[in-house]
Amino acid sequence: xxxxxxxxxxxxxxxxxxxxxxxxxxxxxxxxxxxxxxxxxxxxxxxxxxxxxxxxxxxxxxxxxxxxxxxxxxxxxxxxxxxxxxxxxxxxxxxxxxxxxxxxxxxxxxxxxxxxxxxxxxxxxxxxxxxxxxxxxxxxxxxxxxxxxxxxxxxxxxxxxxxxxxxxxxxxxxxxxxxxxxxxxxxxxxxxxxxxxxxxxxxxxxxxxxxxx
Numbered sequence: 001x002x003x004x005x006x007x008x009x010x011x012x013x014x015x016x017x018x019x020x021x022x023x024x025x026x027x028x029x030x031x032x033x034x035x036x037x038x039x040x041x042x043x044x045x046x047x048x049x050x051x052x053x054x055x056x057x058x059x060x061x062x063x064x065x066x067x068x069x070x071x072x073x074x075x076x077x078x079x080x081x082x083x084x085x086x087x088x089x090x091x092x093x094x095x096x097x098x099x100x101x102x103x104x105x106x107x108x109x110x111x112x113x114x115x116x117x118x119x120x121x122x123x124x125x126x127x128x129x130x131x132x133x134x135x136x137x138x139x140x141x142x143x144x145x146x147x148x149x150x151x152x153x154x155x156x157x158x159x160x161x162x163x164x165x166x167x168x169x170x171x172x173x174x175x176x177x178x179x180x181x182x183x184x185x186x187x188x189x190x191x192x193x194x195x196x197x198x199x200x201x202x203x204x205x206x207x208x209x210x211x212x213x
Contacts, residue, residue: 002034003066003114005041010178010191011073011112011141012049018174020139022074025109028133029080030095030116032087035064046072075110096122099129106135113142118153131169140170146177147212159194178213 015022042064043053055068070078082089093099095116111134120126130140145156159175166173175194 002036003069005037005045007114007143008037008042008069009045012045012051014141014174015073016049022110024076025074026077026079026107027070027075027110027112028091028108029066029070029078030111030113031082032080032089033066033114035066035069037064039064042069079108093129095120095126095129098125099132105132108133109135109138111138111140111142113140113144115143115145115153117142118144118155118157121154123155127165143178143213145211145213147207148210159199179210 014020039053039056039062043056046053051072051074053072055071056064059065059068066080067078079091080089081091081093081095083092083094085092091104093101093104099105111130113130117123117126134140142162145152146159147156159177162175163173177192177194179190179192
């Protein structure tokens with residue numbers, strides 16, 4: 001799992017579009033994300049959105065640190081959840097199992113899932129844990145494979161999974177389709193609007209061999 005520069009651009013765009021507030025909020029990141037961009041690149045992007053890269057710039061590390069990055073985005077507390085601490089996660093939970101640690105219930109304002117749900121076999125327990133971890137007015141921000149990701153995790157999800165499985169418990173579900181023309185860490189994404197009725201034209205082999213999330 002990893003964050004490319006387009007990912008941060010998309011997060012900041014959604015923050016602006018939805019008028020979200022990150023300041024003094026708690027975020028839980030699913031899995032310790034690798035960073036595929038430099039300090040110079042992300043500092044330039046943050047400047048475009050009027051964000052100062054204080055933690056990134058003051059760090060003595062040559063690479064961008066995940067925690068520093070989200071601190072600069074405004075979050076007061078940044079936790080990382082994983083099944084083990086191999087990559088540096090500080091919250092250790094097997095998301096195949098129901099959440100047992102009651103101290104984590106309703107703790108987070110935001111949950112960032114940048115490619116984890118498809119790696120968890122028991123998706124219903126995963127979703128139930130997300131509900132438990134989030135505050136009542138929290139946001140789940142997820143990106144997961146939809147088409148073209150054979151052998152990446154256990155599943156590729158149709159958008160209707162999120163549209164219908166979440167609608168009874170969540171006030172609002174915003175869905176977009178990310179299209180990668182080529183498999184590259186630097187190529188721009190093409191962001192497609194999601195329309196349940198029009199997307200039926202892609203059923204039964206309607207998508208091409210490009211990557212979609």
